[in-house]
Amino acid sequence: MIWANLIMKKNFKKIFISLGGVLTIIILLLPVLSYAARNNPENSDQDAVITKLCTRLTEISSKISQRITDYASKIEAKRTDRSERLIERRNERDARLAKHRAKWDENRTKQFAKLEEKAQTDAQKQAILDFKTTTTEAIKIRRAAVDQAIQNFRQGLNQLILSRKTSTDTIKATFQNAVNSAFGKAQTSCMAGTDPNTVRTTLHASLQTAKEKFNTNRQTIEKIGPQVKSLIDARKAAVKKALDDFKATAEKARADLKTAFPQDIDEESNGETEE
Amino acid sequence: MTSKSNILLLIVAVIIICGFVYYYQSSIKSPENLNIESQAKMPAATGNINGVVNSLIEDSVSEAVQIEEEENDTELITADSQEISDLGQSYNEKEF
Numbered sequence: 001m002i003w004a005n006l007i008m009k010k011n012f013k014k015i016f017i018s019l020g021g022v023l024t025i026i027i028l029l030l031p032v033l034s035y036a037a038r039n040n041p042e043n044s045d046q047d048a049v050i051t052k053l054c055t056r057l058t059e060i061s062s063k064i065s066q067r068i069t070d071y072a073s074k075i076e077a078k079r080t081d082r083s084e085r086l087i088e089r090r091n092e093r094d095a096r097l098a099k100h101r102a103k104w105d106e107n108r109t110k111q112f113a114k115l116e117e118k119a120q121t122d123a124q125k126q127a128i129l130d131f132k133t134t135t136t137e138a139i140k141i142r143r144a145a146v147d148q149a150i151q152n153f154r155q156g157l158n159q160l161i162l163s164r165k166t167s168t169d170t171i172k173a174t175f176q177n178a179v180n181s182a183f184g185k186a187q188t189s190c191m192a193g194t195d196p197n198t199v200r201t202t203l204h205a206s207l208q209t210a211k212e213k214f215n216t217n218r219q220t221i222e223k224i225g226p227q228v229k230s231l232i233d234a235r236k237a238a239v240k241k242a243l244d245d246f247k248a249t250a251e252k253a254r255a256d257l258k259t260a261f262p263q264d265i266d267e268e269s270n271g272e273t274e275e
Numbered sequence: 276m277t278s279k280s281n282i283l284l285l286i287v288a289v290i291i292i293c294g295f296v297y298y299y300q301s302s303i304k305s306p307e308n309l310n311i312e313s314q315a316k317m318p319a320a321t322g323n324i325n326g327v328v329n330s331l332i333e334d335s336v337s338e339a340v341q342i343e344e345e346e347n348d349t350e351l352i353t354a355d356s357q358e359i360s361d362l363g364q365s366y367n368e369k370e371f
Contacts, residue, residue, distance in 0.1 A: 064365050071362035078355035104334040107317050114322035160352055207366045214363040228349045239339050246335050254328040
């Protein structure tokens with residue numbers, strides 16, 4: 001038993017020394033083997049492929065960067081165009097609304113003047129004066145409410161556009177960073193002599209992921225339907241309220257004025273129009 | 276001779292029809308005509324109470340209709356959609 005243990009210990013020692021020797025030889029030969037491997041014709045081909053890929057990576061990276069810059073410029077141009085069109089449209093509408101109001105103001109002056117001609121007593125004159133004051137004030141209130149509704153709508157729209165701009169700039173930067181990072185990693189791998197197929201596959205996967213992420217984010221930005229609807233609804237509700245309030249005041253003024261004129265002054269036709 | 280006259284007549288007829296269609300289309304779409312139409316119907320001042328009140332209400336309604344155009348601006352929000360989408364296509368996998 002003791003004899004057997006002694007033999008085993010001796011064998012272990014021999015095996016250990018042998019393995020150590022082999023490892024030492026390998027370590028010493030490693031640079032030589034590596035040099036030889038690099039000078040092998042097959043490996044020279046591999047080197048050429050790697051060099052070509054590294055150069056190609058630089059070219060493609062520049063192309064993509066240039067495209068991103070070009071598209072970003074186009075986005076900026078569209079933004080400027082949108083901004084100009086928005087200002088132009090708003091100015092046109094403001095001018096038309098002012099013209100519309102001036103035209104109706106003029107008509108109202110004529111309507112009131114004609115009404116005043118019908119007044120025969122002081123009470124009737126006072127009733128017409130009250131009518132004029134009430135309706136003129138109601139018009140002022142209605143117009144202010146309409147103007148406010150327009151202003152709120154425009155501010156809401158501006159906010160949506162600004163928010164879209166911020167989100168677009170963010171996803172553009174994220175995309176650009178992801179692309180740069182993917183090419184940076186690919187270049188590093190390429191220079192380190194990684195298998196070209198691995199470099200290509202990894203880069204392709206990274207770029208694909210960046211592209212998909214960009215598209216997902218872009219689709220989120222495009223979902224503005226509910227916000228737009230909310231703006232439109234708010235504007236409509238505000239204008240409707242202004243109109244309803246005005247109509248109620250006008251109807252009451254009509255009823256009040258009619259009581260001041262016991263004789264029916266409405267016998268004349270009311271369907272005439274002027275050019 | 277007759278066939279030549281027929282062709283000439285046909286050409287004249289086509290020109291007249293095209294001219295009529297063009298005139299009709301432009302007279303419908305012309306902004307000036309729209310403006311004239313909108314200016315045309317102003318209530319006449321008669322001193323009639325109903326007439327006066329109705330004209331005030333008509334003013335408010337026509338103003339509300341006019342400002343509805345404001346909603347058309349919402350289409351401008353997404354005016355840059357195509358360009359944003361194109362940016363995402365900057366990378367083309369076929370290049371490798």
